[in-house]
Amino acid sequence: MSVDSAAAQTTTPDSLIEQCLSGNQEAWETIVRQHWRKVFNVAYKFVGKHDEAEDLTQDIFLKIFRALGTFDRRANFQTWIISISRNLCIDHYRSVRKERQTIAREVDTGELQPASTERGPYHAAEHQDLRGLLRQALQTLPTTLRTAVVLRDLQELSYQEIADRLGLPEGTVKSRINRGRIELARQLKRLQDKQPAARRRRGSSARARTRRSGVPE
Numbered sequence: 001m002s003v004d005s006a007a008a009q010t011t012t013p014d015s016l017i018e019q020c021l022s023g024n025q026e027a028w029e030t031i032v033r034q035h036w037r038k039v040f041n042v043a044y045k046f047v048g049k050h051d052e053a054e055d056l057t058q059d060i061f062l063k064i065f066r067a068l069g070t071f072d073r074r075a076n077f078q079t080w081i082i083s084i085s086r087n088l089c090i091d092h093y094r095s096v097r098k099e100r101q102t103i104a105r106e107v108d109t110g111e112l113q114p115a116s117t118e119r120g121p122y123h124a125a126e127h128q129d130l131r132g133l134l135r136q137a138l139q140t141l142p143t144t145l146r147t148a149v150v151l152r153d154l155q156e157l158s159y160q161e162i163a164d165r166l167g168l169p170e171g172t173v174k175s176r177i178n179r180g181r182i183e184l185a186r187q188l189k190r191l192q193d194k195q196p197a198a199r200r201r202r203g204s205s206a207r208a209r210t211r212r213s214g215v216p217e
Contacts, residue, residue, distance in 0.1 A: 013077035017068055032061055035078065039085045046089040051179060052144055055172050056092055060085050062169060133195075137187035145180035152177050 011030060019027035039060050044053040064084055071080055138146055151162045159177075163170045 014073055017071060017073075017077075020065070020068055028065065031064075035081050036061075038078070038082065042082060042085040043089055046093055049142065052142060055144065055176065056089065058172055059092075059168060060088050063088055133188060133191045134184075136191055137184050140187045141180055141183055145176050145183060148173060148176035149180035149184060153181070 016027045016031050020031065036057065040053055040057045043056040043060065044050070047053050047056060064081055067084065071077065138150070141149065147166070148162060151157045151165065152159070157165070159170050159173050162168075162177075163173045166173065
């Protein structure tokens, strides 16, 4: 067998799967490299956001890695991968919808004050009005980021506990929390910046009503 034939043989799906199951990390990296774009495209069609699609793609490949031993070698490997991708995306969509409904029912203003104010962008939430702004800011986050932030900074679960609850790698959990905190701080500042103008408008309206009623201010 020529060198080229031998090299081609080692990169066939069956040979790569065998090497992966034997603990060959390079073989797994080859599989990921070969199929990343197709899996990402499937994920992106479901979530419509680049960052969320990347997170979901990582989760899909983790599922594929765990399921390699169950792959029927008579089937097409790429078709199998895409099938897993679509199924996991559907599960993700259902999970996100359920999380959104749960958060809408359970998270109220009283819960948006963490037990500890030393971590995250919540130290300013001592004031009732600001807790209301915090709640509004939370609702602007993508559900995946909001859930991670709520579990970490409000319910104070550990990274591992969150990973176990969401069925995600710990690295993905940390990434979502970091991105969620950054976006939450940005949205909170945006809402705070709007407040002075809103208060001025309310004050002007109140004074106008007072003048119309003839009651001195």
